[in-house]
Amino acid sequence: MEVVGILLKLDEMMQLKQVKQQFRVLLWILMVELATSATVDSFIFNNGFTGTKLILNGIASITENGVLRLTNDTEQSTGHAIYPTPFHFVQPSTGKAISFSTTFVFAMIPQDPVYYGHGMAFFISPTTNFSTAMASQWLGLFNVNDNGDSSDHIVAIELDTILNHEFDIDSNHLGIDINNLKSNLSHHAGYFDDYTGDFRNLSLVSGEPMQVWVEYDGGEMKLNVTISPIQMQKPKRPLLSLVVNLSSILLDPMFIGFASSTGTVVASHNLLGWSFKMNGTAEALNLSALPSLPEAVLLNEKGKRWYLTTLLPVVVSVVLFIGIVVFIIFMLRRINFSNLLEDWELQYGPHRFSYKTLVIATNGFNDKFILGAGGFGRVYKGVLLKCNTEIAVKKVSHESKQGMTEFVSEIITLGQLRHRNLVRLLGYCRHKDELLLVYEFMRNGSLDKFLYHQDKPTLNWAQRFHIIKGVASGIEYLHQNSVKAVIHRDIKTSNVLLDSELNGRLSDFGLARLCDHNTDPTTTKVAGTLGYIAPELSRTGRPTTLTDVFAFGVLMLEVACGRKPINPYKEEANQISLMDWVAENWQKGTILDTIDSRLEVEGYIVCEIELVLKLGLLCSHPLPESRPSMRQVVQYLNGDTQLPPLSLAYLSFRVLALQQNAGIDLYPISGTIDSFVQSSDQPSEIIAEPYSDEGFRCRV
Numbered sequence: 001m002e003v004v005g006i007l008l009k010l011d012e013m014m015q016l017k018q019v020k021q022q023f024r025v026l027l028w029i030l031m032v033e034l035a036t037s038a039t040v041d042s043f044i045f046n047n048g049f050t051g052t053k054l055i056l057n058g059i060a061s062i063t064e065n066g067v068l069r070l071t072n073d074t075e076q077s078t079g080h081a082i083y084p085t086p087f088h089f090v091q092p093s094t095g096k097a098i099s100f101s102t103t104f105v106f107a108m109i110p111q112d113p114v115y116y117g118h119g120m121a122f123f124i125s126p127t128t129n130f131s132t133a134m135a136s137q138w139l140g141l142f143n144v145n146d147n148g149d150s151s152d153h154i155v156a157i158e159l160d161t162i163l164n165h166e167f168d169i170d171s172n173h174l175g176i177d178i179n180n181l182k183s184n185l186s187h188h189a190g191y192f193d194d195y196t197g198d199f200r201n202l203s204l205v206s207g208e209p210m211q212v213w214v215e216y217d218g219g220e221m222k223l224n225v226t227i228s229p230i231q232m233q234k235p236k237r238p239l240l241s242l243v244v245n246l247s248s249i250l251l252d253p254m255f256i257g258f259a260s261s262t263g264t265v266v267a268s269h270n271l272l273g274w275s276f277k278m279n280g281t282a283e284a285l286n287l288s289a290l291p292s293l294p295e296a297v298l299l300n301e302k303g304k305r306w307y308l309t310t311l312l313p314v315v316v317s318v319v320l321f322i323g324i325v326v327f328i329i330f331m332l333r334r335i336n337f338s339n340l341l342e343d344w345e346l347q348y349g350p351h352r353f354s355y356k357t358l359v360i361a362t363n364g365f366n367d368k369f370i371l372g373a374g375g376f377g378r379v380y381k382g383v384l385l386k387c388n389t390e391i392a393v394k395k396v397s398h399e400s401k402q403g404m405t406e407f408v409s410e411i412i413t414l415g416q417l418r419h420r421n422l423v424r425l426l427g428y429c430r431h432k433d434e435l436l437l438v439y440e441f442m443r444n445g446s447l448d449k450f451l452y453h454q455d456k457p458t459l460n461w462a463q464r465f466h467i468i469k470g471v472a473s474g475i476e477y478l479h480q481n482s483v484k485a486v487i488h489r490d491i492k493t494s495n496v497l498l499d500s501e502l503n504g505r506l507s508d509f510g511l512a513r514l515c516d517h518n519t520d521p522t523t524t525k526v527a528g529t530l531g532y533i534a535p536e537l538s539r540t541g542r543p544t545t546l547t548d549v550f551a552f553g554v555l556m557l558e559v560a561c562g563r564k565p566i567n568p569y570k571e572e573a574n575q576i577s578l579m580d581w582v583a584e585n586w587q588k589g590t591i592l593d594t595i596d597s598r599l600e601v602e603g604y605i606v607c608e609i610e611l612v613l614k615l616g617l618l619c620s621h622p623l624p625e626s627r628p629s630m631r632q633v634v635q636y637l638n639g640d641t642q643l644p645p646l647s648l649a650y651l652s653f654r655v656l657a658l659q660q661n662a663g664i665d666l667y668p669i670s671g672t673i674d675s676f677v678q679s680s681d682q683p684s685e686i687i688a689e690p691y692s693d694e695g696f697r698c699r700v
């Protein structure tokens, strides 16, 4: 019995042990089951990646503040971050791919706003070993050989930022890649507005955090990808929606993670948060809990730096350039079309023309419209379009101070003077170094042309006499009638213009000086034209009304004889000086021999011619006090007063001079005399000296 009892006990004990063993095995299996199901189902990284057991490959790292940095600014690099445990994407019983869902927040920070890295991808892969995957366009997922190989069993969602013509639609897109970087479906980055349905572009490399959702519905075999800026709710309409049977692609188990690459251009690809769930919807990320990018500050700095180094200088230079251009245009306009204002200009303001008006009037100072070139500058013909008035515009260069003085003088003089035998100054304009005087247009040009140019018709005596009387009246007005006595100082045939009715009109008051009545005119520079300069003027340099009378006397002889005051190339020595020649003939009683051969001399005309010749001699008397005043001249010409006989002293002086010096004396002869304007700079060319008891002699 005892033996049977021991055996039973032993059997009992054995059975218990077995049960226990069985129990233990069951328990272990249970525990393993529990453990695996608890860890593999889902995860969320909401507060950064610090301390997580993610597998990091390549240059992937976790920054101090918990950002998962897949790549930094290292060129030609890859970076991977892989969840350490694989997931069962396939239902063992049916072999069907299970639904899954993941969402993540990323930020791509370009090193440079123009050039940046290749992008990143979320992937599902049977392996954690990407050592053979390549950088740049291969995104750290494939290489030249295994791209497109169905044995890869890789499903990826690419966020591609560089256009690679082999694979890509553009340089800013999302794509669903199955074993191949050539996406099965891709779309320009952006989202569809929930309300309007409009597509809104996003820039993946903006540096701004963006959220992506990747969801697979195992039942419908539909893979949806959605992206939106971080501030937004998930858009209802996915960006990508692809029906794909992942059962054949996904193995069991599979790892999930991110891959990223840089090329010769770089960007840091960052992951801020990540949530994943098998067979359900991934837990939503608490966006306010995400780690902040260290570059948030840095980026601003970079941006600022970029603004400072690139944008700012460009903007500044553009602004400067525009400013300078505007300034130049403004200045040009100022210089061109308005001019410096001076006291006297204000006084005579109404006469002012704008430069623009004159440019238009003269066809841009076209050479075709040059009327002549005087001692001061060119004269252009113009038409004032507004009133259809013909004008003459005299361009006076005033680079020299002298020119300016003369200009002002002329303006003031003319501003005050109105006489039918004076060329009226309509206005003026100042432009840069030029002064422009606007005159009435004198259709017939200057008197000297009629006297000496073959192409002009010969003036008959009546016309000549009318001109002489007109000019005399004009000079008289200057000397007597105006508020201030004006000495013309440059009376000569080329300064007498003829209007359409052949009235003589004095022009070119450039040398005129104002001087008060009855006061001795201040000594001024000797100026005038040789042949017309009174002997005492060259000696004293003092222009007076009587020096004007002298010049007018010469002019009268010129008009009557049709000869220049000095004819240096005349073979007959006594004909070199017109005055001497006339005087000589007058003395011989052959004065009519001197008159212009083109004139038909008949009847009473002879008296007029004689009057003019004698008056001419009287006016050009070497002694100023023997000359008549312009008032007297006008009276003689009008026949109001009888011309007194010429003094014997005058004649004897003349004849003596002729006999002694063969008649060359009163007028210096050298160079181009009739166009030569004597200025104070060459006073030595004329030496006047007292001669005998009552006359003067002028020598070269």
Ligand SMILES: *[C@@H]1O[C@H](CO)[C@@H](O)[C@H](O)[C@H]1NC(C)=O
Residues within 6 Å of the ligand: 059, 060, 061, 072, 073, 074
């Ligand atoms: C990029 O990251 C790697 C690995 O963390 C590091 O060795 C390298 O210095 C970093 N390069 C730059 C440019 O930040």
Ligand SMILES: *[C@@H]1O[C@H](CO)[C@@H](O)[C@H](O)[C@H]1NC(C)=O
Residues within 6 Å of the ligand: 188, 199, 200, 201
């Ligand atoms: C979005 O980007 C694409 C490609 O650059 C462009 O063709 C399209 O006009 C853009 N759309 C909007 C709304 O900006």
Ligand SMILES: *[C@@H]1O[C@H](CO)[C@@H](O)[C@H](O)[C@H]1NC(C)=O
Residues within 6 Å of the ligand: 095, 245, 247, 248
């Ligand atoms: C999906 O692919 C698996 C494996 O190739 C196959 O067995 C299954 O029939 C496919 N399902 C559909 C709906 O085509």
Ligand SMILES: *[C@@H]1O[C@H](CO)[C@@H](O)[C@H](O)[C@H]1NC(C)=O
Residues within 6 Å of the ligand: 286, 287, 288, 289
């Ligand atoms: C989200 O994160 C913030 C900051 O960590 C926290 O204050 C807030 O309670 C969180 N919200 C939720 C719904 O968890």
